[in-house]
Amino acid sequence: MTSLEKPCHLTKLSTELILLIADHVPLEHHLDFACTCKRIALGLANVLQRHREAHEKYKVASDLSPYTVVNLLRSAFGYGDPIPAWHVRSFELWYDRKSWSEWKMLDFQNHPADDSAVAYEPADLMRYGDLETYLEPLEHGDSTGEDAEAARVQMEEGQDAPLKAVLIATLPRLLDVKFVPHPIDCLFEEQPSTLGWLQTLILEQIKSSDWARTPGLHNLQSVSIGVLARLMRLPNIDSIYMRNFSGYASGMRSSECDIDYLPSRSSNLKHLWLDNPDLLDYHDQGLSEAAEALLTVSLRAGNEELQGVKSFVNLLGENSGETIQSLMSYDYETTHRSRHSRASFDLTEFSDYEALQHLSLDVADVTGMLSEVLKEPFIQRKDESDHEFNLRYFVNALPETIETLTLWTYVKGMGRWRREPEVGDSELEELEKILVALMQSGRCSNLKAIYLERIDRDAYRSSHRKIHFQEAVRVGRTLGIDVHTLTNRRKAIHDIEWREAPDKYDLKTGPWGARPADWVFSPYTGRRESPGCRKCGKCEVCLTHYTKELWESVEAE
Numbered sequence: 001m002t003s004l005e006k007p008c009h010l011t012k013l014s015t016e017l018i019l020l021i022a023d024h025v026p027l028e029h030h031l032d033f034a035c036t037c038k039r040i041a042l043g044l045a046n047v048l049q050r051h052r053e054a055h056e057k058y059k060v061a062s063d064l065s066p067y068t069v070v071n072l073l074r075s076a077f078g079y080g081d082p083i084p085a086w087h088v089r090s091f092e093l094w095y096d097r098k099s100w101s102e103w104k105m106l107d108f109q110n111h112p113a114d115d116s117a118v119a120y121e122p123a124d125l126m127r128y129g130d131l132e133t134y135l136e137p138l139e140h141g142d143s144t145g146e147d148a149e150a151a152r153v154q155m156e157e158g159q160d161a162p163l164k165a166v167l168i169a170t171l172p173r174l175l176d177v178k179f180v181p182h183p184i185d186c187l188f189e190e191q192p193s194t195l196g197w198l199q200t201l202i203l204e205q206i207k208s209s210d211w212a213r214t215p216g217l218h219n220l221q222s223v224s225i226g227v228l229a230r231l232m233r234l235p236n237i238d239s240i241y242m243r244n245f246s247g248y249a250s251g252m253r254s255s256e257c258d259i260d261y262l263p264s265r266s267s268n269l270k271h272l273w274l275d276n277p278d279l280l281d282y283h284d285q286g287l288s289e290a291a292e293a294l295l296t297v298s299l300r301a302g303n304e305e306l307q308g309v310k311s312f313v314n315l316l317g318e319n320s321g322e323t324i325q326s327l328m329s330y331d332y333e334t335t336h337r338s339r340h341s342r343a344s345f346d347l348t349e350f351s352d353y354e355a356l357q358h359l360s361l362d363v364a365d366v367t368g369m370l371s372e373v374l375k376e377p378f379i380q381r382k383d384e385s386d387h388e389f390n391l392r393y394f395v396n397a398l399p400e401t402i403e404t405l406t407l408w409t410y411v412k413g414m415g416r417w418r419r420e421p422e423v424g425d426s427e428l429e430e431l432e433k434i435l436v437a438l439m440q441s442g443r444c445s446n447l448k449a450i451y452l453e454r455i456d457r458d459a460y461r462s463s464h465r466k467i468h469f470q471e472a473v474r475v476g477r478t479l480g481i482d483v484h485t486l487t488n489r490r491k492a493i494h495d496i497e498w499r500e501a502p503d504k505y506d507l508k509t510g511p512w513g514a515r516p517a518d519w520v521f522s523p524y525t526g527r528r529e530s531p532g533c534r535k536c537g538k539c540e541v542c543l544t545h546y547t548k549e550l551w552e553s554v555e556a557e
Contacts, residue, residue: 276302317352
């Protein structure tokens with residue numbers, strides 16, 4: 001028998017010994033160990049089955065059941081099987097329980113819980129030894145012990161917020177966290193929420209720079225709804241989606257503490273999405289300087305009055321203009337906001353943006369600013385008409401790197417049913433000439449798409465005798481540029497990738513199920529929506545904008 005034919009002694013190992021060896025093998029190498037030979041694979045069959053079950057059950061975990069939080073804590077801290085905690089990649093938080101009577105399965109129909117459900121006994125959920133271990137992340141750094149004691153009191157009273165914050169901080173492979181409640185509503189309650197405790201843990205790690213104690217915070221890449229300043233300091237944070245962002249209550253408020261711990265170029269954040277922000281200029285300096293390589297910034301309208309956006313955009317350009325690829329504003333044409341409080345910019349604010357690919361603009365800012373520029377006494381004019389100057393100025397104002405341009409128009413409310421657009425036929429005709437000049441200039445050589453449906457829909461017309469933007473559509477078609485209008489039904493040439501915000505369909509533990517497969521992304525709202533009639537030209541909605549004859553004339557082209 002040659003040396004190559006000698007039997008492998010691993011095949012003689014008992015199953016018990018194989019399992020003992022597996023206890024000392026890192027979890028991520030269990031599969032590699034099982035692939036050593038058939039005997040090892042057979043001995044690890046139960047271990048691999050536990051991996052499969054944990055992946056299926058806990059890959060996306062939540063606090064719908066209080067048992068999930070406690071079981072994962074025991075797993076993460078070594079009191080139980082370590083495999084479940086290792087498989088958690090995303091955690092969805094729905095509700096902070098305030099007492100032991102609320103430790104029941106969350107019922108979406110009877111929030112917070114079904115009163116007929118049997119409450120769990122405190123003794124069944126944690127032991128004193130466990131509790132002492134769970135408090136350890138709150139006892140390091142500069143903490144005086146007050147945080148740990150406050151957390152102990154809350155835990156003993158049945159409040160699960162400290163437990164969930166500690167769990168998020170210690171899950172070894174956590175990448176994504178979604179807070180379903182509105183964070184600002186619960187941040188400043190007498191008893192801190194999960195998000196409040198998470199702030200405390202993050203601040204302690206920032207002070208000590210010892211992220212090894214909190215692997216969940218170290219690895220976290222995506223947070224949906226959070227406290228901005230401290231979350232931006234997570235070492236591997238990639239994206240933050242924050243709903244109801246407030247300049248007065250955001251974690252970057254006048255507190256010197258948060259500003260001090262968000263120095264220039266200190267954050268690895270790549271994608272920032274602010275949903276329903278109210279005030280940006282209160283702390284725009286810290287926001288705009290903090291990220292080392294910010295790629296996308298998105299603002300979406302809600303019920304709040306947005307202020308400070310112009311200075312915010314200017315500072316973003318000064319500090320991150322070499323990296324930002326997308327600057328989008330969504331839903332700011334709706335009727336309940338005043339004109340001064342929407343996401344509007346001047347063309348002059350984009351001179352520092354060297355990599356910008358996706359941009360959203362209010363068309364009134366384009367036409368209005370061109371009119372203002374013409375009045376400047378020191379503006380350099382060639383031997384050209386006002387119209388020729390406008391064309392040249394607009395074409396040269398946009399960054400050469402632009403790939404998509406989304407235009408919308410503000411519509412002011414006039415009672416319940418009436419609306420007063422700011423753009424009419426003459427402005428639309430001038431805009432079309434400007435866009436045609438932009439496409440034909442070749443300056444923006446990467447231009448792929450121009451989106452005009454919302455302007456086409458919302459602009460004021462004295463009559464519907466003419467379909468707008470037909471020349472722009474024809475020129476775009478010739479040059480390989482998609483010009484999206486209400487009546488252009490041709491299949492798009494380019495498939496654009498957008499940065500999307502999470503919505504209810506992204507909550508895997510929620511009651512809504514999967515998002516309909518045929519929904520498409522809207523560059524006007526920043527979310528996926530039903531495609532509707534797909535510009536059929538026959539339904540009531542289509543005939544509201546153009547007559548049947550005009551729709552048929554488009555078909556005949």
